[in-house]
Each structure stands twice: as C-alpha cells, then as structure tokens.
Amino acid sequence: MTIKKEPIHTGEFLLSEGAGNISRETINIAAGPALNAGQVLGLVTATGEFAPYAPAAEDGTQTAVAILYGPLGESDIVRRGRAVVRMAEVSEVHLTGLDPEAEKDLATHFLIVR
Template sequence: MTTLTEDLHDGGFVASEGNGHISREAVTIVSGQTLKAGAVIGKITASGKYAAYDNAATDGTQMAAGVLYGAVDASGADATGVAIVRMAEVATDGLVWGASQDAAAKTAGLADLAALTIIAR
C-alpha cells in the first residue's frame, strides 16, 4: 500500500492570532528558496526581504522574524507570501526549521519569536 505524506495546510500551525489580520503581513521571499507553511523566517537586513531562519547567518536571517503562513515557491524569482509577524500562538510541532538548525538554534529562534509576541506552545 502506498503511504501518502501531506504537508501542513496554510495556517495549520496557528493556535490563535490577533483580531482581523493584525498578526499577518505580506512578505517577499528572496529568490532561490522554496518554503513550506510554518517555515520560520528571518529578515535580510540589506534588502528587507525574507528567507529561511538561519541562526548561524550574519545577514539578518539569524533573527527569527516570523512564520510563513502558507508555502511559497521562490525558486526562480522573488515571490510574495504572508507571514505571522506578531501577536499569535503557534504550535511548536507545526514549525518548519532548516535542516542545519539544531536544538540550540531552535531555542534561540523561539526566543526571537517570543519577543515579537509569537508564542510557541
């Protein structure tokens, strides 16, 4: 029997968020990335665009700046997406981290998110 694996649906990691869309913002994901819903993202200081959070980076993405609401394919060019950037509760097991992010990096990322009032439960 074939086993099917389904990715998290858009917003499937959100436990609660502020009224209306106060928790969300449109973001530009930098070219060369394909990110899933729930991906923790950082903001590139020089361009203001977003990329996968990388605690070891030095371009701004070493600070978690939000969580991508839905999948974005920016493999060929910059692409627009929506991110949770403030005032929300998220399911820890619904967050998507880069393969190189170890437990310490994830702890640092969760602390960055908590400073934005994005609380992981």
C-alpha cells in the same frame, strides 16, 4: 503500498491570533527553494526580504522574526507571501526551522510557541 504524507496546510500551525488581520503581513521572500507553511523566517538586512531562519548566518536571517503563513513554490525571483509577524500563539510541532534561540526571538514579536 505507497504511503503519502500530507504537507502542512496554510495556517495549520496557528493556535490563536489577534483580531482581524493584525497578526499577518504581506511580505517579500527571497528567491530560493520551495517553503512550507510554518517555516520560521529571518529578515535579510541588506535587501529587506525574508528568508528561512539560519542561526549560523550573518545577514540578518540569524534572528527569527516571522512565520510563513502558506506554502510557496521554488523560484529564482523574489516571491510575495503572507507571514504571521506579531501577536499569535503557534504550535511548535508544526514549525520548520525552530530552535530554542528562534523561539526566544519570536517571543519578542509576541509570537508565542506552545
């Protein structure tokens, strides 16, 4: 029997967020592989595009600043997406790429990991 695992749904990682749309922004995400909702993101300093958090990088993505709200497909061009960038509580088990340093970085944006 084949067992299928359902991917994380859009916004499933959110426990609570600010009223209205204060917690989310539309962002540009660098070209690259498919990303799941809940991917921790950093900001590429040179381009202003978001990319997956990479603690060993030296391009700005070594600092976690946002969490991808919904999944994105693979692309060789810049993609538009939504991210939670401030004032929210999120579920640790539903995040991709989270480490203790990223958790501290996110807290500076009032993104609290529970």
